[in-house]
Amino acid sequence: MQPLNRVDGGAIPLGLKNVDTDIIIPAKWLKTISREGLGAGAFETLRAEPGNVIDDPAYAGAPILIAGDNFGCGSSREHAAWALGDLGIRVVIAPSFSDIFSGNAVKNGILPVVLPQDAVDRLMDIARQGEPITVDLETLTVTTPYQDRFAFTLDPFRRDCLLNGLDEIDLTMARDAAIGAFETTRTSDQPWLMRGTAI
Amino acid sequence: MSKDVAITPNPMDAIMASRPRTLYEKIWDAHVVETRDDGTALIYIDRHLVHEVTSPQAFEALRVAGRPVRRPELTLAVPDHNLPTTPRRDANGAILPIADPQSAAQLAALEVNAPAFGIRYIPATAKEQGIVHVVGPEQGFSLPGTTIVCGDSHTACHGGMGALAFGIGTSEVEHVLATQTLLLQQSKSMEVRVNGDLGPGVTAKDLIMHIIGQIGAAGGSGYVIEYRGAVFERMSIEQRLTVCNMSIEAGARAGLIAPDAVTFAYLKGRPMAPAGADWDAAVAYWRTLHTDDGAAFDKSVVIDAATVEPSVTWGTSPEDVVAIGGRVPDPQDFADESKRVAVRKSLDYMGLTPGTAMTDVPIENVFIGSCTNSRIEDLRAAAAVLKGRHKADNVLWAIVVPGSGLVKAQAEDEGLDRIFTAAGFEWREPGCSACLGMNPDKVPPGERCASTSNRNFVGRQGPGARTHLVSPAMAAAAAVTGRLADVRLLGVTSNP
Ligand code: SF4
Numbered sequence: 001m002q003p004l005n006r007v008d009g010g011a012i013p014l015g016l017k018n019v020d021t022d023i024i025i026p027a028k029w030l031k032t033i034s035r036e037g038l039g040a041g042a043f044e045t046l047r048a049e050p051g052n053v054i055d056d057p058a059y060a061g062a063p064i065l066i067a068g069d070n071f072g073c074g075s076s077r078e079h080a081a082w083a084l085g086d087l088g089i090r091v092v093i094a095p096s097f098s099d100i101f102s103g104n105a106v107k108n109g110i111l112p113v114v115l116p117q118d119a120v121d122r123l124m125d126i127a128r129q130g131e132p133i134t135v136d137l138e139t140l141t142v143t144t145p146y147q148d149r150f151a152f153t154l155d156p157f158r159r160d161c162l163l164n165g166l167d168e169i170d171l172t173m174a175r176d177a178a179i180g181a182f183e184t185t186r187t188s189d190q191p192w193l194m195r196g197t198a199i
Numbered sequence: 200m201s202k203d204v205a206i207t208p209n210p211m212d213a214i215m216a217s218r219p220r221t222l223y224e225k226i227w228d229a230h231v232v233e234t235r236d237d238g239t240a241l242i243y244i245d246r247h248l249v250h251e252v253t254s255p256q257a258f259e260a261l262r263v264a265g266r267p268v269r270r271p272e273l274t275l276a277v278p279d280h281n282l283p284t285t286p287r288r289d290a291n292g293a294i295l296p297i298a299d300p301q302s303a304a305q306l307a308a309l310e311v312n313a314p315a316f317g318i319r320y321i322p323a324t325a326k327e328q329g330i331v332h333v334v335g336p337e338q339g340f341s342l343p344g345t346t347i348v349c350g351d352s353h354t355a356c357h358g359g360m361g362a363l364a365f366g367i368g369t370s371e372v373e374h375v376l377a378t379q380t381l382l383l384q385q386s387k388s389m390e391v392r393v394n395g396d397l398g399p400g401v402t403a404k405d406l407i408m409h410i411i412g413q414i415g416a417a418g419g420s421g422y423v424i425e426y427r428g429a430v431f432e433r434m435s436i437e438q439r440l441t442v443c444n445m446s447i448e449a450g451a452r453a454g455l456i457a458p459d460a461v462t463f464a465y466l467k468g469r470p471m472a473p474a475g476a477d478w479d480a481a482v483a484y485w486r487t488l489h490t491d492d493g494a495a496f497d498k499s500v501v502i503d504a505a506t507v508e509p510s511v512t513w514g515t516s517p518e519d520v521v522a523i524g525g526r527v528p529d530p531q532d533f534a535d536e537s538k539r540v541a542v543r544k545s546l547d548y549m550g551l552t553p554g555t556a557m558t559d560v561p562i563e564n565v566f567i568g569s570c571t572n573s574r575i576e577d578l579r580a581a582a583a584v585l586k587g588r589h590k591a592d593n594v595l596w597a598i599v600v601p602g603s604g605l606v607k608a609q610a611e612d613e614g615l616d617r618i619f620t621a622a623g624f625e626w627r628e629p630g631c632s633a634c635l636g637m638n639p640d641k642v643p644p645g646e647r648c649a650s651t652s653n654r655n656f657v658g659r660q661g662p663g664a665r666t667h668l669v670s671p672a673m674a675a676a677a678a679v680t681g682r683l684a685d686v687r688l689l690g691v692t693s694n695p
């Protein structure tokens with residue numbers, strides 16, 4: 001995974017609440033067996049509207065997306081994170097995120113930044129003026145050219161993974177002995193739990 | 200790692216055991232392999248359901264890394280999302296090809312990947328095939344007290360069995376396949392306590408929609424919900440699965456109902472459920488799985504069952520719920536500006552005018568199916584309304600998609616299929632179908648659908664489709680009257 005330390009640049013002021021993952025990437029794009037190329041389908045319905053904010057040339061290449069409450073709700077499809085990544089988005093700022101989406105985002109090198117609604121409103125204004133926003137994961141701050149400075153939090157494990165581009169599977173594989181010990185105890189205490197389909 | 204992280208096996212085991220705990224805490228504690236200093240826990244996963252849409256990239260990554268599946272017997276694979284619901288064999292019994300090449304390739308990938316990694320695979324043509332969340336409980340694969348995951352957000356459904364079940368993304372699917380664990384932060388706990396009784400004609404679906412309307416689509420974010428109260432104790436497993444299924448629509452990753460005698464009776468004798476001495480040991484353990492007296496929840500919501508009416512949605516978020524006797528709301532009625540904007544957009548998409556009575560909204564399509572409402576009781580409830588009736592002329596398309604081949608066979612044994620077809624419904628093969636409009640079953644643009652599924656998102660049932668979520672009985676009532684209708688006024692008294 002590509003490490004993420006600091007992201008500097010324009011932001012797309014989407015601003016909508018309850019942006020579900022069906023909006024981020026509609027079902028017809030889920031027939032793929034690859035992670036690539038999903039940017040083409042990102043926000044397809046929204047982008048069918050003339051003058052939509054995603055395709056507005058003013059925000060071309062912006063690495064930040066600003067949205068309303070409950071961003072990424074609905075379906076667990078990781079295709080949503082892949083599609084945003086393919087669009088070049090590295091940071092999403094919103095007052096809240098769905099649990100599943102924020103996990104998927106981090107695993108794909110995308111940082112979910114939770115800020116209060118008034119901070120998000122302020123950043124929406126800055127974005128609309130075409131001014132850049134800086135998101136710094138080292139210092140856990142979002143800053144603007146107008147001296148705004150908003151602090152955010154991220155759980156230390158996710159922060160560590162993002163800063164260092166760590167792969168969770170590698171980390172867990174290194175704990176093989178602990179998992180094995182758990183399974184041994186389980187197999188002797190509750191063998192029926194370990195049978196699964198092999199009953 | 201950037202720094203060394205100390206790891207302690209099962210911290211505070213002794214203390215945990217003596218303090219009153221919620222059901223969620225008990226299941227969580229029983230699955231902690233170890234806890235990192237930063238609070239992240241490595242949680243053992245007991246059961247993993249895999250379908251064709253969110254797994255190909257995970258299997259491919261395993262293949263590239265040369266990693267095996269750690270415990271293949273703890274994973275069960277079945278195709279559902281992308282599968283057409285038209286007949287799967289011709290008159291001679293030969294398997295019919297799938298027309299859409301991309302869908303065919305995705306389904307073929309699962310058919311190859313599952314056996315290649317040693318995972319039990321239920322083929323599309325088997326009678327056990329169905330929607331993952333119908334198949335898991337039906338096969339006895341989903342058990343009380345287990346951790347269950349699937350690359351699908353409605354995995355919350357299995358909470359109806361007393362399991363801690365939640366949806367995961369594809370990277371996590373890969374993580375579980377490779378390690379049989381997940382790295383998780385413990386969620387907060389929320390109690391949704393429902394007091395009193397549901398009125399006649401008010402179902403589990405109406406109740407969970409009402410609850411989502413009360414707490415909001417993000418109200419459960421960061422929480423695991425436990426549904427408590429005598430209403431849930433009286434529910435069948437089918438009804439409990441319906442309730443827990445939609446927990447995710449309130450933002451909660453999981454929903455739980457404590458297992459009890461109803462759960463045990465449902466599971467006994469199922470193909471993958473424990474048997475013999477195992478069964479007795481399992482039941483003894485399951486009896487300990489309830490929230491202790493005095494255990495604290497981080498949040499409590501209390502609902503009076505008597506206030507719940509048959510529910511319908513008017514908008515494009517599952518929180519946009521109103522009683523069937525209600526009206527389309529006015530954006531001005533909402534205090535929050537961003538919600539006013541959202542409501543205006545929703546009403547525009549839905550083609551609805553504020554103040555319209557919900558029962559004046561005409562319907563062109565009816566979908567009975569999905570992991571929320573495609574089990575035998577759901578089909579019985581719809582058939583009870585449809586018996587001796589026919590869909591209205593303005594209803595152009597009405598389909599019933601049973602949740603599994605076993606549900607379909609049972610319904611046919613009970614003669615329900617004939618009631619549906621006589622009422623003008625199509626009787627289909629099992630799968631997700633028009634719940635997500637990935638296969639050919641889609642609601643045409645601009646048309647409305649009374650749907651027993653769980654999401655009324657923009658474009659969910661097809662581009663431009665307008666979804667009104669309802670219970671199976673209410674979907675049948677909409678079919679018969681050609682508009683959203685209060686099933687209680689149709690005078691249905693008995694089972695079909
Ligand atoms: S029926 Fe719908 S909600 Fe359920 S698993 Fe299938 S697509 Fe998901």
